[in-house]
Amino acid sequence: MEKAQTPLQDVQANIAKSCAIARREPEDVTLIAVSKMHPAEAIEPLLREGQRHFGENRVQEAQGKWPALREAHPAVQLHLIGQLQSNKAEDAVALFDAIHSLDRPSLVKALAKAMDKRDRRVPCFVQVDVGEEDQKGGCPVAELPALLEQARDADIPVAGLMCIPPFEIEAAPFFAFLDKLARDHGLDGRSMGMSGDYETAVRLGATHVRVGTALFGARPVLK
Numbered sequence: 686m687e688k689a690q691t692p693l694q695d696v697q698a699n700i701a702k703s704c705a706i707a708r709r710e711p712e713d714v715t716l717i718a719v720s721k722m723h724p725a726e727a728i729e730p731l732l733r734e735g736q737r738h739f740g741e742n743r744v745q746e747a748q749g750k751w752p753a754l755r756e757a758h759p760a761v762q763l764h765l766i767g768q769l770q771s772n773k774a775e776d777a778v779a780l781f782d783a784i785h786s787l788d789r790p791s792l793v794k795a796l797a798k799a800m801d802k803r804d805r806r807v808p809c810f811v812q813v814d815v816g817e818e819d820q821k822g823g824c825p826v827a828e829l830p831a832l833l834e835q836a837r838d839a840d841i842p843v844a845g846l847m848c849i850p851p852f853e854i855e856a857a858p859f860f861a862f863l864d865k866l867a868r869d870h871g872l873d874g875r876s877m878g879m880s881g882d883y884e885t886a887v888r889l890g891a892t893h894v895r896v897g898t899a900l901f902g903a904r905p906v907l908k
C-alpha cells in the first residue's frame with residue numbers, strides 16, 4: 686500500500702485516480718485550495734509544497750491576507766469563489782486572477798467597467814443555480830444564454846461554468862448537468878466539486894475543483 690504523506694498529496698492522488706477512471710489527464714484539472722478563513726500560517730505550508738492556485742470567498746479577507754503571501758510567491762493564482770457585490774467589482778478585478786461567481790447582468794456591467802478601468806481582463810466562470818436554491822447565488826438556468834451573451838458583448842473572458850449543488854444529496858446529476866450546459870455553450874471550463882465530492886466532479890468533467898476542508902482541516906469558527 687502506498688500512503689500519501691500530506692493532505693495535498695492525498696488530494697492530488699485522488700484526482701489522478703479519478704482522472705484515470707475517466708480517461709482524463711490530471712494536468713487538465715486545476716486544484717484550487719480554498720483558504721477562506723484560514724490565516725497565512727495555515728497557507729504557507731501548502732505554498733512550500735508547491736500549491737499555486739488558491740480560492741477565497743470574500744474580497745476583503747483576501748485583500749488582508751494575500752498581498753504579503755504573494756510577494757513571497759509571485760506565481761500564485763487567486764480565484765474568487767464567493768458571491769460578489771457589484772461595489773466590490775473593481776477590488777476583485779485588481780486582486781484576483783479568476784472570478785467564479787459571475788451570476789447576473791448587473792455584475793456583468795460592474796465587472797466590465799472595472800476591467801476597462803484597470804485595463805485587465807480577468808477570466809470569469811458563470812455560476813449556474815443548478816439546484817434552484819436562491820441563497821447560494823447563481824444564474825437561473827433559463828437565463829444563462831442571455832447572460833453569456835451579455836458577458837461576451839461586454840468583452841468579459843468567459844472561462845466556463847461553475848456550480849454549487851445542494852448539500853446532502855447526490856451531486857453527480859448536477860455535475861453531469863453542468864458539464865452538458867458547458868458543452869452546449871462551447872465552454873471549456875467546469876468549476877465544480879468540493880471536499881466531499883471532488884472525485885465525482887473530476888470523473889464528470891471538472892476542470893477546476895475547489896477543495897478546502899480536505900486540505901486545511903475544518904475552518905476556524907468565528908467567535
Ligand SMILES: *Cc1c(COP(=O)(O)O)cnc(C)c1O
Pocket residue numbers: 719721742766767849878879880881895896897898899
Ligand atoms: C468553501 C467553499 C468551497 C470549499 O469547501 P470544502 O467543503 O471545505 O472543500 C468550495 N466552493 C465554494 C464556493 C466555497 O464557498
